[in-house]
Amino acid sequence: MIGVVIGREYRERVRSKAFILATVFTVLIFGSILVIPSILADDDEPTLVGYTSEAGHVMDVAQALDEVQAAEGLEDDPDAMPELTIEAVVLTDRADAEQAVASGEVDLAMVDASTALVPREGIFASSGVPGVVRQAARVVALEEVVADTGITNDELTEILGAGLIEVESLEGEAVDESRTIIAYAGMMLTYVALLMYGTWMLLGVTEEKSSRVVEIVVATIRPATLLTGKVIGIGLVALTQLVLIFVFMGGLLYAMGLRTPDDLGGAGGGALGVTIDDISIGSVLMLVLWFVVGFSIYNVLFAAVGSLVSRVEDAQNANIPLSLSVVGSLVLSISTLGNPSGTVAIIGTYIPFSAPFVVPVRYALGSIAGWEILLSLGISLVTFYLLTRLAGRIYEGAILRAGGRVKIREAWRGDR
Amino acid sequence: MLGFLGPNGAGKTTSMRAVFGLVRLDSGGVRWRGAAIGEAERRTFGYLPEQRGLYPKMKIGEQLTYFARLHGLERREAESEAKSWLERLGLGGRFTSKLEELSHGNQQRVQLAVALIHQPDLLVLDEPFSGLDPMGVDEMASVLSEQAAQGTAVVFSSHQLELVEDLCDDVAIIASGRIVLQGEVADLKREAPVRLLEVGGAARPEALDRLAGVHHRSREQGHERFLVDADTDPVALLDALGGAEHFAFTPPSLEDLFREAVGNGGAR
Numbered sequence: 087m088i089g090v091v092i093g094r095e096y097r098e099r100v101r102s103k104a105f106i107l108a109t110v111f112t113v114l115i116f117g118s119i120l121v122i123p124s125i126l127a128d129d130d131e132p133t134l135v136g137y138t139s140e141a142g143h144v145m146d147v148a149q150a151l152d153e154v155q156a157a158e159g160l161e162d163d164p165d166a167m168p169e170l171t172i173e174a175v176v177l178t179d180r181a182d183a184e185q186a187v188a189s190g191e192v193d194l195a196m197v198d199a200s201t202a203l204v205p206r207e208g209i210f211a212s213s214g215v216p217g218v219v220r221q222a223a224r225v226v227a228l229e230e231v232v233a234d235t236g237i238t239n240d241e242l243t244e245i246l247g248a249g250l251i252e253v254e255s256l257e258g259e260a261v262d263e264s265r266t267i268i269a270y271a272g273m274m275l276t277y278v279a280l281l282m283y284g285t286w287m288l289l290g291v292t293e294e295k296s297s298r299v300v301e302i303v304v305a306t307i308r309p310a311t312l313l314t315g316k317v318i319g320i321g322l323v324a325l326t327q328l329v330l331i332f333v334f335m336g337g338l339l340y341a342m343g344l345r346t347p348d349d350l351g352g353a354g355g356g357a358l359g360v361t362i363d364d365i366s367i368g369s370v371l372m373l374v375l376w377f378v379v380g381f382s383i384y385n386v387l388f389a390a391v392g393s394l395v396s397r398v399e400d401a402q403n404a405n406i407p408l409s410l411s412v413v414g415s416l417v418l419s420i421s422t423l424g425n426p427s428g429t430v431a432i433i434g435t436y437i438p439f440s441a442p443f444v445v446p447v448r449y450a451l452g453s454i455a456g457w458e459i460l461l462s463l464g465i466s467l468v469t470f471y472l473l474t475r476l477a478g479r480i481y482e483g484a485i486l487r488a489g490g491r492v493k494i495r496e497a498w499r500g501d502r
Numbered sequence: 503m504l505g506f507l508g509p510n511g512a513g514k515t516t517s518m519r520a521v522f523g524l525v526r527l528d529s530g531g532v533r534w535r536g537a538a539i540g541e542a543e544r545r546t547f548g549y550l551p552e553q554r555g556l557y558p559k560m561k562i563g564e565q566l567t568y569f570a571r572l573h574g575l576e577r578r579e580a581e582s583e584a585k586s587w588l589e590r591l592g593l594g595g596r597f598t599s600k601l602e603e604l605s606h607g608n609q610q611r612v613q614l615a616v617a618l619i620h621q622p623d624l625l626v627l628d629e630p631f632s633g634l635d636p637m638g639v640d641e642m643a644s645v646l647s648e649q650a651a652q653g654t655a656v657v658f659s660s661h662q663l664e665l666v667e668d669l670c671d672d673v674a675i676i677a678s679g680r681i682v683l684q685g686e687v688a689d690l691k692r693e694a695p696v697r698l699l700e701v702g703g704a705a706r707p708e709a710l711d712r713l714a715g716v717h718h719r720s721r722e723q724g725h726e727r728f729l730v731d732a733d734t735d736p737v738a739l740l741d742a743l744g745g746a747e748h749f750a751f752t753p754p755s756l757e758d759l760f761r762e763a764v765g766n767g768g769a770r
Contacts, residue, residue: 090571098560298555302616305522305549306572308541486524 087307088315095319099286100326108282109327113334116271121338135219136175136183136192144199145174148222150243199226269423269450272373275331276443277416280380281409283324284388290316291392291485292401300485309482317385324381325374332370372449372459379466380442383473384412390477393484394492404491411439419443426453435462438469503650505666506659508676509764514659515552517676518628522549534624545574548622552629554613556601562612563588563597566619573620580619587615607638614645625649627658631665643669667756675763683763691753696762698754699728699739703747713742729754 099105137145175192177183180203183195187203195203200223229239294300303312387408395404418440422431426448434444435454441462448454483497508514519525521532522544534543556565563584570580588594591611593604601609610633617625630646631639639662646669650656660666666673667687674684683690696717701707702725710716715731725748730739736751743749754762 087572087574090568094568097564098557294557297558298551298553299557301519301524301551301553301555302549302569303572305524305547305551306544306569 088311088318091307091312091315092319092322095290095316096322099320099323104286105323105327109330112275112278112327112331116275116331116335117338119271121342134175134192134194136177136186136195138177138179138183138195138197140198141196144196144219144222144226147225147239147243148219149174150240151218151221151225154244199223265450265452266423268369269447272369272446272450273416273419273423273443275328276373276377276380276446277412279324279328279377280384280442281412283320283381284384284408284412285405286323287316287320287385287388288392288401288405289398290320291389291481292395292398295393295485296396296398304486309485310478313386313389313478313481316389317382320385321378321381324377328374328377369446369450373446376442376446379463379470383438383442383466383470384408386470386473386477390480390484393481394494394497396491400491415440415443419447422447423451426451436465438466441466503646503656503670503672504658505670505673506657506676507661507663507666507673507760508659512676512764513679514676515628516679518549518626518657518659519551521624521626522547545572546620546623548617548620548625550614550617550625550627550630554610556609556613556616558602559600561598562593562601562604565601565612566615569616570619573622575620583619587619591615606633607635610634610638614642618645618649622654624655625657627656629660630658631660631662639665663755663757663760673756675760677764683759687756690759691756694754694759694762695732696729696754696758697732697734698750698752698758699730699736700750700752701726701728701743701746701748704749705744705746707743709742709744710739713739729758 135145135148175186177186177192177195180197183197183203186192187195187205190205193204196219197203202219225239225242228242232242294303300312388405391404391408392401395401415434415437418430418434418437422428422434422444425431431444431448431453434440435448435458445454445459445462449459480494480497483499484492487497506514506517516525520527521539523539532539537543560568563581566584566587567577567580570583571577575583585594585597588597591608591614593599593608593611596604601612604612614630617627625646627646630642634642643665646656646658670687672684672686673690675682685693699710699716701710704726707726710728711719715734716728717731718727718729720727736749739751740746740749
């Protein structure tokens with residue numbers, strides 16, 4: 087019989103406008119978080135630098151520097167190279183250069199070794215000229231100074247082009263930005279889904295009570311069967327939505343990854359610094375696992391609250407303590423995001439109401455030990471078991487009591 | 503078919519809900535075919551509660567299918583039963599209408615179908631006739647008769663005693679939570695300690711007031727009505743009246759029995 091209840095909850099809700107809209111909106115919001123920055127930062131097109139013969143040597147050096155830096159892998163490092171590929175366009179003289187800049191044929195023209203022509207000031211952020219061209223001009227200036235010392239131009243280019251400083255840290259790698267983004271996205275997803283499906287559960291129970299249909303249902307099956315069926319049914323709806331979102335996001339990241347296969351520095355997910363490799367299967371599984379745990383714990387409670395009131399209008403009020411608990415857990419996990427091994431994070435790990443938020447965040451940030459996850463999971467499961475007994479009894483005691491709000495104590499005693 | 507009668511507040515609804523485990527009993531128990539009722543038995547029961555209610559936003563065809571399946575029907579069987587019930591109720595084209603889109607009368611029909619769709623062994627209906635128009639009453643009566651004829655045990659409560667008298671073989675009357683009268687309607691009437699005397703156009707109607715064993719007097723549609731002891735000789739009554747145009751000496755109606763039983767029940 088429980089299968090029939092699960093089936094009804096699932097079918098009725100997956101087909102509902104609310105579900106379809108919520109799924110589409112979530113996908114749109116998360117999708118645009120990924121896509122919009124990459125569109126804004128879409129610098130796939132090379133910077134076109136025109137030059138006259140007078141600046142010819144500078145551009146040769148610039149291109150040589152560019153190659154050296156590419157070989158060093160410094161192009162991915164925004165501190166070293168904020169600009170992208172340079173494409174050089176040969177111009178005849180200053181007049182030609184002015185015309186080319188004005189018409190937009192080139193972004194910038196080197197009239198001679200020390201003069202750059204731009205359409206208006208402030209286009210290139212700091213210097214007015216791409217860094218690599220600026221560096222090239224320095225190299226050219228140095229060439230004359232070191233001409234007598236026996237240092238060749240190639241050596242000079244090599245030295246100036248290379249990133250000479252190797253960084254060694256005392257505490258290993260800093261928290262990866264992409265991991266923070268994944269942790270944040272997972273946290274928000276958990277928050278939105280828990281509140282949304284919790285509300286569905288709450289209103290679903292209240293509606294059954296206010297429409298009196300629960301009387302016929304419970305005349306046939308036990309209240310516990312109805313309650314369990316509802317929790318599982320709505321849970322499956324939530325999981326369906328999560329899977330849809332993950333599949334869509336995965337596809338999106340994959341597609342963006344394909345666009346620039348060997349360099350995500352500027353395009354695709356790279357704009358946020360997230361690639362499909364970063365979103366590990368582990369993080370997703372951890373998120374799903376803890377979503378199931380959190381969903382189960384919260385929704386049994388939402389159902390109990392829903393059974394206490396007879397009217398949908400009263401349900402939202404009765405729900406305030408539970409919603410606050412969800413919001414509080416979110417706040418804890420935001421704090422965890424900033425300090426994943428701090429006291430707040432550790433406390434949050436062992437409170438079963440906040441663990442579903444905090445543990446996946448700490449996992450995504452790589453700052454939780456296996457035993458901590460297991461201990462937290464154990465505490466949560468024991469809590470869940472106790473809550474089903476507690477909330478189940480309240481639900482059974484309250485679901486058939488019509489009129490007004492049922493006091494928890496009355497529901498507990500079960501005087502119908 | 504059993505008519506379950508009693509004044510308001512006597513405990514009819516509570517008793518019916520007890521059959522489905524919807525109330526916790528302080529004492530006593532509900533037995534079906536000699537055994538306590540469990541989930542398996544309830545699956546073979548059909549219930550029309552006093553407070554009607556289904557899922558307002560669910561399509562009625564799916565709603566019927568759902569309740570049929572809750573009562574143990576397979577999906578396909580449940581769907582075909584749902585279809586045929588909707589046809590029967592004149593809602594054949596509305597399988598995909600939501601309940602809230604139907605008129606009040608049609609919602610009542612769907613509610614009845616929910617109680618019947620799984621061919622219950624026991625059908626319990628709390629005030630099935632309340633709120634129905636005369637055609638609705640006839641329809642409900644014919645459905646209940648048909649169910650009873652198929653061998654379903656039908657129990658319903660009602661305040662429309664004439665209807666109960668027409669439909670039911672058996673009645674049980676309760677007051678203050680206790681049965682005060684039960685049995686076959688025909689037996690109850692025959693065994694009643696009083697008879698109904700109706701007189702019209704009598705020469706000396708006031709003569710009856712002086713006779714022992716004559717209890718109650720009222721006027722109805724030009725006829726004088728009396729309740730007299732069952733062992734009174736009708737011929738002696740007719741003699742005392744000095745002849746009459748209309749003289750009927752009959753067993754009391756169910757309504758008279760009801761008043762008698764409940765009145766006594768209250769006095770005890």
